[in-house]
Amino acid sequence: MKALVLVEHDGHAIKDATLPTVTAAAKLGDVTLLVAGQGVGAIAEAAAKIAGVAEVLVADDAALAHMLAENVAPLVAGLMTDYDAFLVPATTNGKNIAPRVAALLDVTMISEILSVEGPDTFTRPIYAGNAIATVQTKDAKSVLSVRGTAFEKAPAEGGAATIEPVSGAADAGVSEYVGSEIATSARPELTSAKIIVSGGRALQSGENFTALIEPLADKLGAGVGASRAAVDAGYVPNDYQVGQTGKIVAPEVYIAIGISGAIQHLAGMKDSKVIIAINKDEDAPIFQVADVGLVGDLFKIVPELTEKL
Known part of the structure; x- marks a missing residue:
């Protein structure tokens, strides 16, 4: 199997949530990372160093500057012809993009997986975590969000993946970036x-x-x-x-x-x-x-x- 993982980043550095997602993807097969954004060359180079990653795809386009889900999802859906599974961290950004990808592929999304039991079988929490459901999908392709606390972080160093540019990004014209109010703190996230x-x-x-x-x-x-x-x-x-x-x-x-x-x-x-x-x-x-x-x-x-x- 081949798994495509969306890299979570802030435009400057890769966020930690990406690393356990790579670990989950590795349990499915070969791991390819997708770095989407504008001016993300340095992020792609850092992604290529993550252990266990075979390839890094870079979609560098003005339409992806702020990773608007309406623009990222069609790009991912187009790439999925070559992959069996698409994984995102279960972050606000990941939860925004993954359901749109699943809809475009006409498959069921499985959210916040805790483990990979097989190529089509996963566990996820239900009833506020008081019960764990084992879910098997019959879809040809899997779309998954990964609860980062359930998987070990993949080492951020030690890999030597190839970096390949990809095209296909476009402005869907249904949303626009207006601004951000980002709280800054010296304390850890x-x-x-x-x-x-x-x-x-x-x-x-x-x-x-x-x-x-x-x-x-x-x-x-x-x-x-x-x-x-x-x-x-x-x-x-x-x-x-x-x-x-x-x-x-x-x-x-x-x-x-x-x-x-x-x-x-x-x-x-x-x-x-x-x-x-x-x-x-x-x-x-x-x-x-x-x-x-x-x-x-x-x-x-x-x-x-x-x-x-």
Whole structure:
């Protein structure tokens, strides 16, 4: 089999989400990467160094400058005559492109796969991760999104893939790039952070969130996350949200502060290596998955913990 993987990038560098997707694709067969964008020569060279990659296709065109899904999907669909499977990271961008590709190919998309059981058989979570479904497709071609926390990252160095330009990109004329408001932070990105400190509704305000969570995160060199309740209450922006409808993370250490542990939140972080929970309610569901639990007032515990680090 031959698998085509869409490289996730920001126009300057390859995002970590690409690496576990390469690992998943390698379980299907030969791996080819597709780098789509404008002025992406350096990204293609970096992609060629990823271990296990046989070939890198480069679609460099003004129509692909911001990877609008309406322009990328037809390009991918045209390339799929030579491939058996198309894989994307289960990111916002990947989830935007993959269903369009599946529709153009008239096949069923299988989302957020956790494992590859065979050339046409995969597992994926259902019921907020409380059950794992084994799915077999009868389609001639597979379109898959890959949950990055379920696969090891492919080594970013050690490969020597060939680089080939491809054509076929065009502006579909149905969408246009208007602008971006990108938050910048010295802290690690949530999906790649080794330590994450998350806060919940119990923090009571955005000011408390900033005063308690961020100093602790800075001491630990950690990323900052939040529950949906904290996001909905306006304490922090949407991109902080961890959970079923937010970001799926699996850091070395996950510290949940003032988070009760609703099933939707647990679905986004329960694969973390070590889970530490701080909550005044000893019956909070978060303690059922926590490796270390501390029952008490977070307004006393967190400042003391930060001071002692």
